Amino acid sequence: MLQEIFEALDEWAKAANRENLDEGMLPLGKCLIQVVGQTALLEAKLDLNLAVTADVDVHQQLEYTFRKKFEELLKEHGKFLDPVGHEAWMPDETKYKTIFKGRHVEGAIAEPEFVLISKALKAPKRNRDLIAEYLAGRPTDLFYQLAKKYKVPLEGFVK
Amino acid sequence: MKRDEVEKLACKRVEQLKVQFNDPRYKKVIGKFVAAGLLEHNKVTAYRGHINLEETLWVGEVEPRILELLPAVLLRRPKLIEIHGEIPEDLRLVMVDLRKGIARTEFRGIPASSYQPWVERVGRKAAPPSVLKTFRFQSEDVARLKEIKKRTGWNETEIIRQALQKL
Numbered sequence: 001m002l003q004e005i006f007e008a009l010d011e012w013a014k015a016a017n018r019e020n021l022d023e024g025m026l027p028l029g030k031c032l033i034q035v036v037g038q039t040a041l042l043e044a045k046l047d048l049n050l051a052v053t054a055d056v057d058v059h060q061q062l063e064y065t066f067r068k069k070f071e072e073l074l075k076e077h078g079k080f081l082d083p084v085g086h087e088a089w090m091p092d093e094t095k096y097k098t099i100f101k102g103r104h105v106e107g108a109i110a111e112p113e114f115v116l117i118s119k120a121l122k123a124p125k126r127n128r129d130l131i132a133e134y135l136a137g138r139p140t141d142l143f144y145q146l147a148k149k150y151k152v153p154l155e156g157f158v159k
Numbered sequence: 160m161k162r163d164e165v166e167k168l169a170c171k172r173v174e175q176l177k178v179q180f181n182d183p184r185y186k187k188v189i190g191k192f193v194a195a196g197l198l199e200h201n202k203v204t205a206y207r208g209h210i211n212l213e214e215t216l217w218v219g220e221v222e223p224r225i226l227e228l229l230p231a232v233l234l235r236r237p238k239l240i241e242i243h244g245e246i247p248e249d250l251r252l253v254m255v256d257l258r259k260g261i262a263r264t265e266f267r268g269i270p271a272s273s274y275q276p277w278v279e280r281v282g283r284k285a286a287p288p289s290v291l292k293t294f295r296f297q298s299e300d301v302a303r304l305k306e307i308k309k310r311t312g313w314n315e316t317e318i319i320r321q322a323l324q325k326l
Contacts, residue, residue, distance in 0.1 A: 016312055025310045042201060049180055051189060051224050052199040054280065064321065065311060078196045080280065125268055126223045129176055135169035144162060155160040158168035 002035060002043050002107060003100050005073045009033075010102030012069050017104065031066040033107045034059040034096050036088060036118070039079075040109040043099065048133045054078060057085030059094075059110070066105075090118050091146060113139070117146040124156065131157040179221045188218040188225060195239055197228055197281065211241040216250075219267065226269045228277055230257055235282025 009031075017028045035043070037057035042050050056079050062070060071081050096108035116134055119127040134143075135158060147154055179185055180202075190206025192198040212233075219226035230253050232239055233246075246254070249266060256262045257278055262271040296304070307318050 019312075020310065023309050042199065045201075048201075049176075050201045051203075051222050053224055053228065054197065054199075065313075129172075129221070132169050132172040133176065135165055136173040138166060154165050155168070158165055158172050 001077055001079075002039070002109070005070070005077065006033065006100035006105050006107030007102065008073050009066065009070055009107075010100070010105040013066070013102075013104035016065075028065065028104055029063065031063060031105050032060070033062065033066075033070065033105065034110065035108070036090055036094075036110045036115055037082075037085065038115075040115050041112055043109045044097075044112045046112055046134075047137065048130060050130075054080055055082040055085070056080065057082050057088050059086060059088075059090060061086050088118065089122050090114060091150065113143040113146060116143065117150060117152060120147070120152045120154075120157070121150050128157055176221075184214040185218050185221060188215050189222065191239065192225065192228065192232075195232075195236065197232065198224065209241055210239075211243055212246065213243070215240055216247070223269060226267050227274050228281065230254055230262075230266060230274050231277035231281040234258070234278060 013028050013031070020027055035056060036059050038050065038052040039056045041048070042052050056074060058081060061067075067081070074080055090110060091114050094114040095111045097111055098106060098108045100107040116127075116131060120131050124131070131154075135154060146152075186203055187206050187208065188210050189198065189200050189203040191208075191210045193200050193203060194205035194207050215225060215229060219229060229240075230250065233250075234254060234257055249264075253262065253264060253266045253271075253274070256264060256271075257275065262275040264271060266274055304315055304318060307313070308315060311318070313321070
């Protein structure tokens with residue numbers, strides 16, 4: 001779904017840009033959209049039981065023109081941009097995987113280890129079963145390194 | 160605790176979870192929320208039959224996102240969930256608060272800040288009506304508006320709204 005939305009946003013930006021240039025206006029800039037939270041996990045296609053509400057969390061505040069169009073496209077898919085999504089805590093070293101790169105729009109999802117550490121640290125009760133499922137699937141070294149760095153007591157999720 | 164021990168205990172926990180995930184109540188309730196466009200789930204498909212409050216509350220203990228949505232669903236889309244008997248007191252109080260727009264109480268571990276926003280997002284509530292206003296502008300203001308309109312693609316109302324937000 002996200003890839004399709006990013007692509008549509010890029011197509012829209014290309015058309016809007018052509019109009020701007022025809023009229024001697026400044027061209028549109030570039031837009032980076034980094035999706036975090038449950039939507040990023042769903043897009044990563046992990047073998048976990050994932051229930052996702054309709055809100056999409058994006059790590060940064062988007063420039064107004066892009067945000068408006070992005071919201072419109074999300075709405076067409078029954079989703080909406082969480083107005084405080086950019087306030088969600090993510091580790092400083094979070095890595096993102098680009099899933100779409102167009103002329104104006106680059107769309108990426110946070111790598112699962114970083115999303116799951118954020119969930120384990122900030123909302124352990126709500127994500128207890130999700131983290132337990134992830135732990136049972138033999139997490140990566142990166143996940144354990146992050147858990148150690150951010151002092152996440154993993155045993156609390158499995159007892 | 161060592162990695163191996165954590166993973167071993169996690170596997171045991173997952174065995175317990177599998178029983179819950181395979182419970183018909185889980186599939187029905189999650190499926191109903193999926194069919195209503197309130198949730199997306201990678202392993203449960205849409206269910207268009209009936210669900211009741213009792214089984215919804217049970218599933219809420221397994222998947223807290225159900226509890227997050229439940230008060231808003233009961234307020235805005237009450238036909239989605241059948242209610243046989245009394246609504247539990249804690250849920251009833253949360254709904255009373257939500258109707259007044261003053262939710263403060265945690266609902267079965269879900270803070271008010273997590274369940275309250277869904278009241279606006281779920282169901283039929285329309286945006287507040289817009290109000291017609293008339294202004295008299297100087298010609299240079301009109302030219303400026305026209306130039307911003309061309310550059311941004313916004314309509315004049317949106318331009319003024321943006322300017323108001325910045326003041």
